[in-house]
Every structure is written in structure tokens, then in C-alpha cells.
Amino acid sequence: MRCPVSNDIHFVAQFVDTFPTPMQPSVLYISIKYSTGSHLCPCGCGNGVVTKLSPARWRITFDGEISLHPSVHASGLPCRSHYFIVRGRVDWQRRLSPAQARAAQQRDARALEKERLVRPNTRSYPGEPTTPNLT
Numbered sequence: 342m343r344c345p346v347s348n349d350i351h352f353v354a355q356f357v358d359t360f361p362t363p364m365q366p367s368v369l370y371i372s373i374k375y376s377t378g379s380h381l382c383p384c385g386c387g388n389g390v391v392t393k394l395s396p397a398r399w400r401i402t403f404d405g406e407i408s409l410h411p412s413v414h415a416s417g418l419p420c421r422s423h424y425f426i427v428r429g430r431v432d433w434q435r436r437l438s439p440a441q442a443r444a445a446q447q448r449d450a451r452a453l454e455k456e457r458l459v460r461p462n463t464r465s466y467p468g469e470p471t472t473p474n475l476t
Contacts, residue, residue, distance in 0.1 A: 354369050369426060378399065397449075
């Protein structure tokens with residue numbers, strides 16, 4: 342499925358505790374409380390995209406403009422969109438093949454495991470128990 346893609350999209354950040362229903366297009370909702378971001382896919386398909394914020398997953402930069410790194414590959418959505426959000430603008434990337442998507446997911450899993458070993462208090466998802474720092 343190929344979604345219409347526009348280069349005129351400009352995301353703005355909205356800091357929230359929980360994500361609204363419905364979400365608005367071109368808004369990257371950031372929940373510091375749950376270390377999570379969410380937005381509607383910029384291709385226009387209407388599907389929501391959730392990004393878990395952590396050193397091993399996605400990071401945001403906000404300096405008046407919002408950036409989200411690394412890229413988002415919506416492999417679980419029919420559109421399979423692949424993009425960065427850089428200073429509010431969508432930087433479209435080519436779609437990943439299924440093999441490339443699997444390799445990227447495996448790299449992400451290794452990075453997450455490495456982060457958990459280095460920083461055992463890093464949460465994978467909201468509410469996940471952490472090991473207290475006893476030092």
C-alpha cells in the first residue's frame with residue numbers, strides 16, 4: 342500500500358501526560374511521564390505511531406523545533422513508511438525490504454539489551470519494575 346507523501350508536513354511538539362484521542366496530524370505528542378512519543382503517520386494513512394524514548398531506542402531533541410532519531414520504520418503498518426523527523430520536517434527514506442527490516446529489529450534488540458546491562462534501571466515500558474541502585 343502506497344500512501345500519499347507530502348514534503349509540506351511540519352511537526353510541532355506537544356508535551357502531555359497521556360496521548361489524546363483522537364490525535365491531530367503533524368503533532369508529535371511527548372509524554373515525559375511514560376518516556377513515550379506518539380504521532381499520526383505523516384503519510385496520511387491515519388495510523389498512530391508510538392515511539393519508546395530511551396537511549397537504546399528513540400531520542401528527541403527539542404530546541405523550539407522537534408527532532409526524532411533514529412528513523413521511524415512503520416513495519417507494522419500497511420503503509421510501511423520510513424522517515425526521520427528533523428526540526429519538525431519529515432525526511433522521507435526509502436522503504437526497507439523485509440530482510441532489512443528484520444536486521445534493523447535485531448540491531449535494535451541488541452542495543453536495548455546492551456543498554457539494560459549498562460543501565461539496569463532503564464525501563465522498557467511504563468510500569469516495568471526497576472532494580473534499585475544500591476551503590
